[in-house]
Amino acid sequence: MKQVLQNNKTGDLKVEEVPHPVLMPRGVLVRNEYSLISKGTERMKVDFARKSMVAKAKSRPDLVKQVLKNVKKEGWVTTFKKVMNRLESSAPLGYSSAGEVIAVGELMEGLKVGDKVACAGAGYANHAEIVSVPMNLCAKIPENVSCSQACFTTLGAIALQGIRQAEINLGENVAVIGLGILGQLTLQMLKASGCKVFGIDIDQNMVNLAKSSDADFGLVIGNENLVSKVISSTCDRGADAVIIAAGTSSNQPIELAGEICRDKGRVVVVGAVNMDVPRKNFYEKELDIRFSRSYGPGRYDPLYEEMGIDYPFGHVRWTEKRNMEEFLNLLQQGKVNTEKLITHKFKIEDAEKAYDLIMKEDERSLAVLLEYEDFSESQPKIYLKQISPDGQKEIPTVNIGFIGAGNFAKNNLLPHLKKMKDVKLKGVVTSTGISAKDVAGKFGFEYCSSEVDQILQNEKINTIFIATRHNLHSELVCRTLKAGKSVFVEKPLATSEGELEEIKRTLDLTQGKILVGFNRRFSPAARLLKKHFQERTTPLVMTYRVNAGFIPFDHWIHDPEVGGGRIIGEVCHFVDLLSFFADSEVSSSFALAADDSRKTPLTNDNVAVSLKFKDGSVGSIIYTSAGDTSYSKERIEIFGANSVGVIDDFEKTVLVSDGKEQKFRHSGSSKGHKEELEAFVESLKQNKPMPISPKGMINTTQTTFKIIESLQTNSSADTELTDLAKESFEKIY
Numbered sequence: 259m260k261q262v263l264q265n266n267k268t269g270d271l272k273v274e275e276v277p278h279p280v281l282m283p284r285g286v287l288v289r290n291e292y293s294l295i296s297k298g299t300e301r302m303k304v305d306f307a308r309k310s311m312v313a314k315a316k317s318r319p320d321l322v323k324q325v326l327k328n329v330k331k332e333g334w335v336t337t338f339k340k341v342m343n344r345l346e347s348s349a350p351l352g353y354s355s356a357g358e359v360i361a362v363g364e365l366m367e368g369l370k371v372g373d374k375v376a377c378a379g380a381g382y383a384n385h386a387e388i389v390s391v392p393m394n395l396c397a398k399i400p401e402n403v404s405c406s407q408a409c410f411t412t413l414g415a416i417a418l419q420g421i422r423q424a425e426i427n428l429g430e431n432v433a434v435i436g437l438g439i440l441g442q443l444t445l446q447m448l449k450a451s452g453c454k455v456f457g458i459d460i461d462q463n464m465v466n467l468a469k470s471s472d473a474d475f476g477l478v479i480g481n482e483n484l485v486s487k488v489i490s491s492t493c494d495r496g497a498d499a500v501i502i503a504a505g506t507s508s509n510q511p512i513e514l515a516g517e518i519c520r521d522k523g524r525v526v527v528v529g530a531v532n533m534d535v536p537r538k539n540f541y542e543k544e545l546d547i548r549f550s551r552s553y554g555p556g557r558y559d560p561l562y563e564e565m566g567i568d569y570p571f572g573h574v575r576w577t578e579k580r581n582m583e584e585f586l587n588l589l590q591q592g593k594v595n596t597e598k599l600i601t602h603k604f605k606i607e608d609a610e611k612a613y614d615l616i617m618k619e620d621e622r623s624l625a626v627l628l629e630y631e632d633f634s635e636s637q638p639k640i641y642l643k644q645i646s647p648d649g650q651k652e653i654p655t656v657n658i659g660f661i662g663a664g665n666f667a668k669n670n671l672l673p674h675l676k677k678m679k680d681v682k683l684k685g686v687v688t689s690t691g692i693s694a695k696d697v698a699g700k701f702g703f704e705y706c707s708s709e710v711d712q713i714l715q716n717e718k719i720n721t722i723f724i725a726t727r728h729n730l731h732s733e734l735v736c737r738t739l740k741a742g743k744s745v746f747v748e749k750p751l752a753t754s755e756g757e758l759e760e761i762k763r764t765l766d767l768t769q770g771k772i773l774v775g776f777n778r779r780f781s782p783a784a785r786l787l788k789k790h791f792q793e794r795t796t797p798l799v800m801t802y803r804v805n806a807g808f809i810p811f812d813h814w815i816h817d818p819e820v821g822g823g824r825i826i827g828e829v830c831h832f833v834d835l836l837s838f839f840a841d842s843e844v845s846s847s848f849a850l851a852a853d854d855s856r857k858t859p860l861t862n863d864n865v866a867v868s869l870k871f872k873d874g875s876v877g878s879i880i881y882t883s884a885g886d887t888s889y890s891k892e893r894i895e896i897f898g899a900n901s902v903g904v905i906d907d908f909e910k911t912v913l914v915s916d917g918k919e920q921k922f923r924h925s926g927s928s929k930g931h932k933e934e935l936e937a938f939v940e941s942l943k944q945n946k947p948m949p950i951s952p953k954g955m956i957n958t959t960q961t962t963f964k965i966i967e968s969l970q971t972n973s974s975a976d977t978e979l980t981d982l983a984k985e986s987f988e989k990i991y
C-alpha cells in the first residue's frame with residue numbers, strides 16, 4: 259500500500275510502497291478515502307525535520323536534555339547509536355482521515371466491515387491507503403456525511419474541545435483569534451451554539467472566509483480599530499471568551515486576547531502560540547487562562563487510546579471519541595460546512611506536491627485533502643532485494659525471520675546479526691509496516707511484512723527471532739515451534755503460568771530449539787567470574803543490586819496485559835545470572851516490596867528478593883527504581899570457597915582469593931548481546947544443545963511468577979519443574 263513518509267534526518271518526503279499495518283485486537287483496519295493535511299501542525303513537523311542537527315537541537319532543548327541524561331546512563335556510544343537509529347528512520351504523517359472498515363479486531367465493539375469511519379491520531383490516522391486505528395480513535399460516520407467531510411473530524415474534535423474548555427453559554431460574545439482550519443471550524447460551531455462571534459486573523463482572506471460562515475464580525479489584526487471594535491460591539495464590556503486557534507511563535511495572540519476579553523472573562527489556548535502572558539490586563543481583569551488538550555478527555559491516556567477503556571458516560575460526558583461523534587453529527591445536520599474550507603485536493607501519489615504547496619508562504623491554501631481513489635491491492639510482503647531463485651541451495655545455515663524490531667532489536671540484536679557470516683536475514687515483520695521497511699532496508703533483509711505468517715510459513719526460514727513486547731512472546735514461541743523452526747525470544751519467555759505451561763507442552767511435543775535472551779551470562783565479565791569459582795565444591799552466597807531507574811507508570815512495561823511489570827520483564831535477567839553463577843536452578847524465593855500504594859505486587863519495582871538454589875547457594879536481588887540513574891546500575895558480589903568476585907556494570911570485574919586481588923576492565927561494558935547471538939548461531943549450525951537449557955529458562959521464568967506470589971502472600975514460594983517437562987527435556991538435551 260502507499261503511504262506518505264518523512265525522513266526524520268533530512269525532512270524529505272516521499273510516497274512509498276510499504277506493508278499495511280497490523281490489525282489491533284481492539285481496533286479496525288480502514289481503507290482511507292480521504293485524509294486531511296492539517297496545515298499548521300504538519301508544517302511545523304516538516305519544518306523541524308528539515309532543520310540541521312544543530313538547529314534541531316536549538317529548537318528542542320527538552321530533547322537535548324533527554325539525550326544528555328541518556329549519555330550519563332548508557333554512555334556516548336550507545337546514546338549515539340540510539341539517536342542515529344531514530345534519525346535514520348521514517349516517520350508517518352497525518353492524523354485525520356476517513357474511509358471504510360475492512361477488518362475488525364476480535365475485541366472491537368460497535369463497528370463492522372463496510373462501515374464508514376472517521377479516524378484520529380498521529381501514528382494511526384496516517385496519510386496511507388490502509389490505517390490501523392484503535393477503538394476509541396475512530397467514530398462511525400452517519401448517513402449523508404461523505405468521507406471528504408468526515409476527514410475533518412480530528413480537527414473538528416480539537417475545535418470542540420476548545421469550545422468546551424471556554425464553557426460557552428448561549429448568547430455570549432466569543433472572539434476566535436487565528437482563522438486557519440481550526441479557527442474556521444471553531445467559529446462555525448460557536449455560531450451553531452448561538453454565540454455572537456468575532457473572527458480575527460492577520461489575513462484578510464481568512465477573515466472574509468469567516469464572514470462567509472456568518473461570523474458577526476471579521477477583523478484583521480493590524481487594523482488599529484480592532485480592539486475598540488470588539489469593545490464597542492459588546493456594550494463596552496469585551497468578549498466573554500477568547501479562543502486562540504492561531505499557531506505562531508509570536509506573543510501577539512495572547513496579548514490581544516488580554517485586551518479584548520471582558521473583566522473575569524476566559525481565554526482558551528488551543529493553538530501553539532508564545533505564552534508570555536502580559537500581567538497588566540490578565541491581572542487587572544482577573545482573566546482565566548485555560549489550555550485545551552487536543553481532542554478532549556482520553557488524550558494521551560494509553561488505557562483510553564490504546565486499550566480502548568472508555569470513561570463512564572456519567573462521569574466524563576465528552577471524551578475524544580464523543581467529541582468526534584458530535585462533530586460528525588454537526589456535519590450531518592449541516593451546521594458545519596467543510597466544503598468551503600477545501601482549497602486543494604491531491605491524489606496520494608502527488609502528496610509531495612501537496613506538501614510543497616503548504617510549505618510555501620506565498621501560496622494560498624487552507625484545507626488540503628489527499629484522495630485515495632485508485633486503491634492498489636496491498637501486498638502482504640514487500641521485497642527489497644533480489645532473492646535466490648527457488649531450488650537453489652542456500653549456503654548459510656541460519657536463515658532468519660525477525661518479528662518485532664523496535665528500540666531493543668535495532669540497537670542490540672540486528673547490528674550484530676547483520677555482521678555474522680553464516681547468517682542470512684530473510685524477512686522482518688513489525689506492526690506498522692513502515693518500520694518493517696525501514697529495518698529491512700537498514701539491516702539488509704530480503705523482504706518485510708506486517709503479517710507474521712509471511713515468515714512463519716516461509717520454508718526457507720529456519721530460525722525466528724521474537725523481539726516484540728511481552729504479551730506476544732509465548733503465542734509466537736508456540737507458533738514458531740509448531741512450524742518446525744528454532745526460536746530466539748527476547749525475555750521474558752512468558753508473562754503468566756498459563757502461557758508457560760503452553761510453552762512447556764509445545765516443547766514436549768515439538769522438541770524444538772529455543773533460547774531466551776538472557777544475555778548477561780554471555781558477557782565477558784560473567785564468564786570470567788564463573789570461571790573463578792569453577793573448582794568450588796561448596797555453595798555460593800550472592801548479592802545483586804540493580805539501580806534500575808524510574809519508568810513512568812503509563813509505560814507499557816507496567817501494563818499487566820502488555821509488559822507484565824518489571825519483575826517478570828526485567829528481574830528475570832538477574833535471576834538467570836545468579837542461576838548461571840550457582841550452576842543451579844532456583845528452588846524457592848521470598849520477596850518483600852517497599853510500600854507504594856500506587857503499585858500492585860505485579861507492578862512493584864522496589865523489591866528485595868531472596869533466592870535459594872537447589873545446590874544450597876543463596877542469592878539476594880535488590881531491585882529499585884528509586885535511585886539516581888547517573889550512579890552505577892548493576893553490581894554483583896559473590897562469596898564462596900574463600901573467594902570473592904565482583905562485577906560493576908559489566909565494565910569492571912574484581913576477583914579476590916588467597917589475599918590477592920585481580921582487576922579486569924571490559925571495554926564497551928558488554929552485557930553479552932553479541933556473545934549470546936554468536937553462541938545461539940553456533941549451537942544451531944553445529945546442531946548442539948542450546949547454550950541455556952530449557953529447564954533453566956523455564957525455572958527462571960517461573961521464579962519471577964513465584965516472586966510475585968511471594969509478594970502477594972507474604973510467604974516464600976517454591977519453584978519446581980513439572981515431572982513431564984523434566985522427563986522430556988532430559989530426553990532432548
Ligand SMILES: NC(=O)c1ccc[n+]([C@@H]2O[C@H](COP(=O)([O-])OP(=O)(O)OC[C@H]3O[C@@H](n4cnc5c(N)ncnc54)[C@H](OP(=O)(O)O)[C@@H]3O)[C@@H](O)[C@H]2O)c1
Pocket residue numbers: 280661662663664665666667687688689690691692693694708710725726727728730748749750775776777827
Ligand atoms: N535483553 C535486554 O537487555 C533487553 C533490553 C530491553 C528490551 N528487551 C526486550 O526487547 C523486547 C522489545 O522491547 P522494545 O523496547 O524494543 O519494544 P518496542 O520498541 O516497543 O518494539 C516492539 C516491536 O514489536 C513490533 N510489534 C508490535 N506488535 C506487533 C505484532 N502484532 N506483530 C509484529 N510485530 C509487532 C513493533 O512494531 P513497530 O515497530 O511497527 O511498532 C516493534 O518493532 C521486549 O521483550 C523487551 O523486554 C531486552
